[in-house]
Amino acid sequence: MHMLLKNSPEETILMLGNEAIARGALEAGVAFTTAYPGTPSSEIALQFFQISRESDLYFEYSANEKVALEVAAGAAMCGLRAMCTMKHVGLNVAADALMTLAYTGIVGGLVLVVADDPFMFSSQNEQDSRYYGKLSSLPVLEPSSVPEAKEMARYAFDLSEELKEPVILRTTTRINHSSGGVPLGPMGKRKTTGIFKKDPFSYVCIPSVSRRLHPKLIANFEKAQAIADRSPWNRIEGDGRWGIVCNGVSYGYVSDALKELGVSEDFRVLRIGFSHPFPEDLTRSFLEGCDKVLVAEEGEPYMEEAVRNCAQKAGLALMVKGKEEGLFSRLYEFDPVLVKKVITRFFTIADAPYRTIQTDDLPEAPPRPPNLCAGCPHRAAYVAIRAVFGNEAIYPTDIGCYTLGLLPPLNMGDFLIAMGAGVGTAGGFSRASGQKVVAFIGDSTFFHSGLSPLASAVFNHHDFTLVVLDNGTTAMTGHQPHPGADVSHLGLPHSRLSVEAAVKGLGVETVITVNPLKHRKMVAAVKELAEYKGVSVLIARAPCPLHERTLPHYEKKRPFYVNAEKCLNHRDCINKVACPAFYLENDRVFIDPHRCEGCAFCVQFCPENAILPIKQE
Amino acid sequence: MKTTKLMIVAVGGQGNILAARVLGEAALAATVPVRMSEFHGMAQRGGVVESMVLLGEGDSYCIADGDTDVLLSFEPSETIRAANKCSPDSVIITNTAKVPPHTVALGQTDYPDIAAAMELLAGRVRHLIAYDATSLAVKAGSSLALNMVMLGALARSGAVSLPPDLFEQIIRSKTKKQFMDINLKAFELGMQVF
Numbered sequence: 001m002h003m004l005l006k007n008s009p010e011e012t013i014l015m016l017g018n019e020a021i022a023r024g025a026l027e028a029g030v031a032f033t034t035a036y037p038g039t040p041s042s043e044i045a046l047q048f049f050q051i052s053r054e055s056d057l058y059f060e061y062s063a064n065e066k067v068a069l070e071v072a073a074g075a076a077m078c079g080l081r082a083m084c085t086m087k088h089v090g091l092n093v094a095a096d097a098l099m100t101l102a103y104t105g106i107v108g109g110l111v112l113v114v115a116d117d118p119f120m121f122s123s124q125n126e127q128d129s130r131y132y133g134k135l136s137s138l139p140v141l142e143p144s145s146v147p148e149a150k151e152m153a154r155y156a157f158d159l160s161e162e163l164k165e166p167v168i169l170r171t172t173t174r175i176n177h178s179s180g181g182v183p184l185g186p187m188g189k190r191k192t193t194g195i196f197k198k199d200p201f202s203y204v205c206i207p208s209v210s211r212r213l214h215p216k217l218i219a220n221f222e223k224a225q226a227i228a229d230r231s232p233w234n235r236i237e238g239d240g241r242w243g244i245v246c247n248g249v250s251y252g253y254v255s256d257a258l259k260e261l262g263v264s265e266d267f268r269v270l271r272i273g274f275s276h277p278f279p280e281d282l283t284r285s286f287l288e289g290c291d292k293v294l295v296a297e298e299g300e301p302y303m304e305e306a307v308r309n310c311a312q313k314a315g316l317a318l319m320v321k322g323k324e325e326g327l328f329s330r331l332y333e334f335d336p337v338l339v340k341k342v343i344t345r346f347f348t349i350a351d352a353p354y355r356t357i358q359t360d361d362l363p364e365a366p367p368r369p370p371n372l373c374a375g376c377p378h379r380a381a382y383v384a385i386r387a388v389f390g391n392e393a394i395y396p397t398d399i400g401c402y403t404l405g406l407l408p409p410l411n412m413g414d415f416l417i418a419m420g421a422g423v424g425t426a427g428g429f430s431r432a433s434g435q436k437v438v439a440f441i442g443d444s445t446f447f448h449s450g451l452s453p454l455a456s457a458v459f460n461h462h463d464f465t466l467v468v469l470d471n472g473t474t475a476m477t478g479h480q481p482h483p484g485a486d487v488s489h490l491g492l493p494h495s496r497l498s499v500e501a502a503v504k505g506l507g508v509e510t511v512i513t514v515n516p517l518k519h520r521k522m523v524a525a526v527k528e529l530a531e532y533k534g535v536s537v538l539i540a541r542a543p544c545p546l547h548e549r550t551l552p553h554y555e556k557k558r559p560f561y562v563n564a565e566k567c568l569n570h571r572d573c574i575n576k577v578a579c580p581a582f583y584l585e586n587d588r589v590f591i592d593p594h595r596c597e598g599c600a601f602c603v604q605f606c607p608e609n610a611i612l613p614i615k616q617e
Numbered sequence: 618m619k620t621t622k623l624m625i626v627a628v629g630g631q632g633n634i635l636a637a638r639v640l641g642e643a644a645l646a647a648t649v650p651v652r653m654s655e656f657h658g659m660a661q662r663g664g665v666v667e668s669m670v671l672l673g674e675g676d677s678y679c680i681a682d683g684d685t686d687v688l689l690s691f692e693p694s695e696t697i698r699a700a701n702k703c704s705p706d707s708v709i710i711t712n713t714a715k716v717p718p719h720t721v722a723l724g725q726t727d728y729p730d731i732a733a734a735m736e737l738l739a740g741r742v743r744h745l746i747a748y749d750a751t752s753l754a755v756k757a758g759s760s761l762a763l764n765m766v767m768l769g770a771l772a773r774s775g776a777v778s779l780p781p782d783l784f785e786q787i788i789r790s791k792t793k794k795q796f797m798d799i800n801l802k803a804f805e806l807g808m809q810v811f
Contacts (some may be wrong), residue, residue: 014641014651121656145676146652178654178678179638181645252676259675337681355704356683357741363729365698368628368718370664574723580663583722 002051007187015182017146017175018043021113024153025083026051028109029188032075033059034068036448037477038087039122040176041115045085046478053490056192061480064419064448065090069097069112073166076110077203078194081157085113088129089418093449095132101166102136103213104203105220108194109157110166117173118298119333124399124417126332128299129170133276137221140168140276141233144251146180152233152273154185159227163220168276172298174249174333225277233273236286240266242347243290245283245307247272250296253339260340261349278306284314294346295322298334321346370404374581375597377542378402378469381516382412383576383601385438385467388526393436394429398422398450400442401476401544402469409578412440420449427453427462436530437464443499444474444482451506457535458507465529465536468499471544479547489552503537510536517542519604545597557598558613562589566610573602573611620673621777622680625767626699627666627691628716629657632764635792636689637668639768642787643779644672654678663719665695672777687776689767691750692716693731700738707742708776711735712767714751746770746810753806762796762803769807781808 003013004023015023021044025033033052035045045061052059058075062068065086072084086094091114098112114132117123133140141156143149153169160167201209228234244267246254251271258264270286272279287293287310295304304322311320323330327342337354344351372379382405385393397403397413398420406413415425426439441450446468454466474480481487483497503511510532514525522540529536548554559581562573567589574582574589579602581595593614603611623640627633637653644651649672657666669680683704690696690711703709713731721728739745750770754763765788772781788800 012645014638014645145678174654174678177656178652179641180652180678181650249678252678255676333679335679335681336677337684354683355706356701357703357705357707357738359697359700362697362700362734362737365694366718366721366726366728368663368665368695368698369720371719373663578719578723580719580722582719583717584724 002047002054004047005051005055005187006184009184009186012181012183014179015146015150016043017149017171017178019047020146020150020182021153021169021171022047022051023182023184024150025111025157026057027150027185027188028154028157029081029190030083030157031056031058031080031190031192032072032082033057033084034062034072034082035085036062036065036068036090037474037480038090038115039477040117040173041085041087041113042477042480043176044113045480056190058192061482063483065094066097069094069101072110073097073101073106075194076106076108076166078196079108080191080194081109083111083113086115087123088114088116088127089123089125090114091129091132093419098132098138098166099136100205100210102138102217103205103210105164105216106160106166107164109160111153111156111160111169112166113153113169113171115171115173115176116299119173121173126299128302129168130275130302131300133168137217138165138168138276139163139224139228139274140170142170142248142273142275143175144248144271144273146175146178147182148273149175150182162227163224165220165224172248221277225280228274228277228279229281231274231279234279234282235271236282237269237271238264238267239289240268241289241291242267243270243286243293244296244343245270245272245293245303246296247275247303248298250298250334250339253334253336254296254343256336257340257343261344261351263349272303275303278303278310280310280313283307283310287311287314287316287318290318292319293321294327294343295320296328296334296339296342297322300330369407371407371580372401372404373546374579374595375545375599376401377471377516377540377544378405379410379577379579380519380542380601381467381469381522381540382410384516384519384522385526386410386412387523388530389436389438393438394433396422396425396429396437396439398441398445400445402440402442405440409575419445420453423450423453423457423466426464426466427457427460430462430464439464439466441466441468442475443468443470443472443484444480446499447483447497451502454503454508454535455506462535463533465532465538468503468537468539470499470539470541471547473544473547475544475547479544479550499539508535508537510534511539513539513541515542516540517599517601519601545599558616559591559593559596559598560600560603560611561591561593561614563610563612564588566608568608568610570607572605572607576605577602620671620675621686622684623670623672623687623689623777624680624685624699624702625668625670625689625691626695628695629664629666631666631691631716632761633666633668633691636764636768637670639784639787639791640670640777642791643783646787647779647783649779650674652678665698687771689771691763691767693735693747694729696738697729697734703742705742708774709738709742709745710767710770710774710776711745711747712750712763713747714749746774748810750807754803757803757806758799759796762799765800765803766807769804770810772804773808773811
C-alpha cells in the first residue's frame with residue numbers, strides 16, 4: 001500500500017512537503033487530481049499518479065497546466081473534490097481559465113497548488129504567485145512548515161466549498177522539497193462520481209452573465225476576507241512593541257532568530273498563512289500595538305503593501321519597512337542568518353558576529369554544471385545541426401533537458417523564455433532577420449504548447465525549421481508520461497499520439513523523422529531541410545537513456561572503449577561530442593564503462609575507428 | 618537542546634538523499650524534532666546534490682553560510698565548495714575519493730589540490746575527518762554504499778546525538794532489502810574509521 005494511504009491517525013511519518021500536500025488532499029477526500037509536472041511541484045503529482053494505480057483516486061497528467069485546471073474544474077463543477085498542481089510559471093498558462101473560473105465559482109472543492117521557486121533553483125523566473133490571488137480575487141493559503149502544508153491542503157477544500165470558489169495553495173521550493181515529521185489525520189472518504197446541475201445563466205460567461213458574476217465574486221472576496229481575519233492561519237504571537245509580519249518559510253527564520261537573540265518578549269509577530277484576501281482587521285489590531293514594523297517575505301512586497309495599506313486606512317503613521325536597500329531584497333531566497341541580520345539592523349539589536357571560516361585562499365572547486373547525459377540523443381541532434389549551420393542560424397530553444405544544449409561545446413540555444421515560445425519566437429526571428437532559424441522543442445513541451453504556435457506559423461507562411469527532440473518522455477521533471485509517450489509498460493489505457501500526424505495535421509508539408517544517433521542520416525536530413533522555404537519539421541527521435549533504464553526488459557548495451565593502439569589523440573570525440581563518459585588521463589582519452597550507454601554516437605567521429613565495443617566475457 | 622545543523626553535499630548518484638532520509642528517520646524514531654531540505658537541481662545530469670538536516674527544536678528548514686555544525690561531504694571538491702557553510706566550531710567529515718566533473722575530465726578546468734585544501738581546512742574548523750570512503754564502500758560490496766559508509770562515520774563521530782544502533786535499525790527497515798547486507802557492512806566500516 002502506498003505510504004500516503006495509511007489510515008493510522010496519530011502516527012507521525014517523515015514526509016516531503018509535496019507528499020504532505022498530497023496526504024492533506026487525501027485526508028480531505030480528494031477524488032480527482034490533475035497536473036502538468038514542473039519542479040518544485042512534481043512530487044505531488046507523482047504521489048497521486050502512484051495512488052491512482054491502486055485506488056479509485058482519479059489522476060491524469062494533462063497536456064498542460066491550463067488543461068489540467070480545466071479538467072479539474074469540470075470535475076469540481078460536478079461536486080467532486082479536485083486538486084490541480086503546477087509550478088509557478090504553469091499558473092501563467094492556466095491563468096486564462098482561472099480568472100473566469102473565479103467568476104463562475106465551483107460546486108465541489110477545488111484546490112490549485114502553485115509552487116513558486118525563489119532563487120530559481122530550476123525555473124526561468126522567480127515570479128510571486130500571490131499576485132494571482134489579487135488578480136483573480138481568489139483566496140491564497142501559504143504554509144510555513146511541512147506539517148502545516150498537510151493541514152492547509154486539507155483545510156483548503158473546506159474553504160473552497162464554503163466559498164464555492166477555487167482556493168490557491170501557494171508554496172515555495174523550501175516547503176515543497178523540505179521534509180519533516182507529519183502527524184497523520186484520518187483518511188477522508190472519496191466521492192468519485194458527481195452530478196452536473198445545469199445553470200447556464202450562472203456558468204456560461206457571456207457579458208450579461210459575467211456582469212452579474214463579478215459582483216458575486218467581490219461579495220465572496222469580502223466573505224473570504226472576514227474568514228481570513230479570524231483564521232487560525234493568521235495569528236499574532238507575543239505582545240512586544242516591535243512588530244514583524246512574516247509568511248511561509250520566513251516565519252521559521254523570524255521565529256528562530258528571535259529565540260536565538262533572546263528578544264522574543266520585545267516582539268509581536270504577525271504570521272500570515274491566509275494571505276489573500278489580506279486580513280485587514282487583524283493587521284490593524286496588530287499595528288495598533290507596534291512602534292515600528294518589519295515585513296519579512298521572500299519575493300515581492302505583497303504583504304508590505306498590504307500592511308502599509310492597513311496602516312493608512314487606520315490612520316496609523318508608524319514605520320513599516322520591508323523591501324529596501326539594507327533590509328530585505330526582492331531577489332532570491334532568504335536564509336535564517338540573512339533574516340536575523342536584517343532584524344538586528346532594523347531594530348538595533350546586538351548580535352554575535354558570524355564566523356564563516358576563511359575560504360578565499362582555498363583552491364577553487366571546479367564548476368559542476370549539469371550536462372546532457374551520456375548517450376543522450378539531444379547531444380547527437382545538436383552536433384549534427386551545428387555541423388550544418390554552425391553559428392549562421394538562430395536557435396530559439398525551449399524548456400526541458402535539451403535546454404542544456406546551451407553549454408559548450410554544443411552552444412545550441414539562443415533564446416529561451418517560456419514553454420512553446422521557441423516555436424512562437426522562431427517566426428519573428430526569421431521574418432525580422434532573414435536568417436535561417438532552427439527552433440528546438442521537446443516532445444512533452446510540443447504537446448504542452450507547441451501546437452498552436454506551429455499552426456500559426458504555417459498559416460502566416462513563416463520560414464523556419466522546427467526540430468522536435470522526441471525522447472519519448474518528460475525527461476527533465478522525472479519521466480512523466482505525456483500524450484506522445486508510450487505508456488504501454490504501465491498498463492494504462494492511454495492513446496499514444498503521433499508527433500508526425502500532429503504536425504502534418506497542422507499543415508506542415510515537409511516532415512522528416514530520423515534517429516539523431518545515426519549521425520550521417522541526421523546530417524542528411526538537416527541538409528535536406530536547410531534549403532526548404534517555409535515551415536518544416538525534423539523529428540529527432542531516440543529514447544531518453546535514463547528513462548530506458550527504468551523500463552521492464554531493459555538491457556544495458558555494450559559500453560565502448562578507446563583502443564590505445566589505434567587512437568592518435570585527435571580528440572574529435574571530446575571536442576565535438578563531449579559526452580560525459582569520456583575522461584582524460586595522462587593526456588589520453590578514456591571512456592568510463594560505467595557511464596557509457598553504448599549509444600555508439602562517438603564512434604562515428606573517430607578518424608581512426610579507435611572507439612570499439614568492449615568484448616563481452 | 619541545541620539544534621544540530623548538518624549539511625550533506627554530494628554529486629548526483631552518490632546517495633545523498635537516502636543518507637539524509639536515514640538520518641531523518643533515525644531522528645524521528647528517537648523523537649528528536651527534525652527538519653530537512655534537499656536540492657538536486659538536475660542531479661541525474663551530473664550536478665551537485667545538497668541536503669540540510671536540522672535536529673532539535675526550531676522552525677527553519679535551511680542553514681545559512683557559517684552556520685553548519687557538521688558538513689558531511691561525499692566528494693572532496695564539494696567539501697571545498699561548501700566550506701563557506703562552516704564556522705570554527707564545525708566538524709567536517711569528508712570522503713577523499715574524487716569524482717571529477719566533466720569539465721575536469723575533458724581537460725577544460727583543473728581539479729583542485731585536495732591535500733592542500735584539506736590541510737588548510739583542518740586548521741580552521743574544530744575537527745576534520747578525511748578518509749577514502751569510496752574504497753570502504755567497495756570493500757563492503759558496492760561503491761553505491763558510499764552513503765552508508767559516510768553515515769557510519771557520522772554516527773561514530775558523536776557529532777549528532779543519535780545512537781549508532783538506531784541507524785542500523787533504520788537501514789534495516791527503510792533501505793532496499795537486496796542492498797541491506799551491503800549497507801549494514803558499509804555502515805560498520807564507516808564506524809571503524811575512528
